Amino acid sequence: MTVLDRYLGRQLLLGTLISLINLLTLLGVMNLFDELGDVGKGRYTAGYAFVYVMLGLPRYAYELFPIAALLGSLAGLGALANNSELTAMRAAGVSLGRIILSMMRTGLVMMAAAFVLGEVVAPPAEEYAQQMRSDLIAQQITLRSRYGFWARDGLSFINIRKILPGAALEDIQIYEFDAGGRLKETTHADFAQYQGDKWKLSGIRQTQISEEGAKVKIMDESTWTSLLNPDLLKVVVVKPHMQPVWGLYRYIRFMRDNGQNPNQFEVAFWGKIFSPMVTLAMLFLSVPFLFGSMRTVSIGQRIFVGSLIGVVFFLLNKAVSYMAVVYGFNALIAATFPGLAVLALAFWSMKRVH
Structure with a gap:
């Protein structure tokens, strides 16, 4: 120079x-x-x-x-x-x-x-x-922390890392407990899309915990019935301009794969x-x-x-x-x-x- x-x-x-x-x-x-x-x-x-x-x-x-x-x-x-x-x-x-x-x-x-x-x-x-x-x-989300949003649905606790437009979630972890307060199942999904009255999960890793041990199940898609209403999540939607390029690219692929x-x-x-x-x-x-x-x-x-x-x-x-x-x-x-x-x-x- x-x-x-x-x-x-x-x-x-x-x-x-x-x-x-x-x-x-x-x-x-x-x-x-x-x-x-x-x-x-x-x-x-x-x-x-x-x-x-x-x-x-x-x-x-x-x-x-x-x-x-x-x-x-x-x-x-x-x-x-x-x-x-x-x-x-x-x-x-x-x-x-x-x-x-x-x-x-x-x-x-x-x-x-x-x-x-x-x-x-x-x-x-x-x-x-x-x-x-x-x-x-x-103040409609149960709890917000550095690890995302937390909500409770009956005996389940839900952690959502990112809330996207169009009633969609990214990086979701669901913890299900039995009546005695013991963890019985954890489910991680890459994405979730609200369709009808249910959530459609994609990229799932589910771990079932019992006295015999833990059993891991991998699934491409599954449905999740939850009282978690997407209308309650609209106030914290991450808009497209707030996301980095790589985040937008991942979500574009997800929407195309789901016919959206x-x-x-x-x-x-x-x-x-x-x-x-x-x-x-x-x-x-x-x-x-x-x-x-x-x-x-x-x-x-x-x-x-x-x-x-x-x-x-x-x-x-x-x-x-x-x-x-x-x-x-x-x-x-x-x-x-x-x-x-x-x-x-x-x-x-x-x-x-x-």
Whole structure:
């Protein structure tokens, strides 16, 4: 990495970080005011509302990262353009392609950071926030611990690690006791789907315990009759955008194997796959604003134009995702369309620069 790469990268990273902090501050304040309306319900206090909002910020940072990259490039590198530093680089023999390559290298680092944020930090943080909020407000789950949710159904105790949309559960452990309080059977299932008035279990390992010893039985599928009502679990459903890519992939396979439509989860899956790449497209889109006819305008004007583009992209991304879920559009096309639109706009703008 040359001095030029480090210099441009530092300006780009600093601008992106400042833009992201500003966006998250604005969004956090708005969400906090929205949450204050639920303060007083159950044991939900203003302090818990603040914690809930803070735990949700990593996901918003992940979603807003491409927009922050665009604004950061317009602000950080825009300052260099206003000071004629980019012009001096060009005059010294540094080609436009070389500057773009340097920006893309920094963009790859930003992509990696966005991936870690969206797939490692955000899912557990928001899942915990959702569970905490639901537990404090609704108080419909018997017990929530670091090991998931616990509920009692007669002589059975049920541990649920994850509650999914569509009356589905993931990683379930059922402990059945006899009237004397002795453990007689344990059942572990990878997934459970509520159908009719019963639960359909998949990927089952059942252990029956008696005086003679333990007997293990492996089954692909089985039914489970329980008073556990899925309506009581709706308040703690883990939404698709809260799950990491590998969790979405597993659940998509489960739904397909059970003849269900996984479109909602496929849209979220492909959206997460392509979201970091949109960051590079946004950086590429910023180039015409740095070297084109707008190279002499103020940073404020650049930020204004970048903000408009960011808002349009955000709304387009959400609209296409919702339409894909409602009307059953191809999830891969829905996930890639906004990014391809940005890339097409960037190439069109670049042609005007040349």
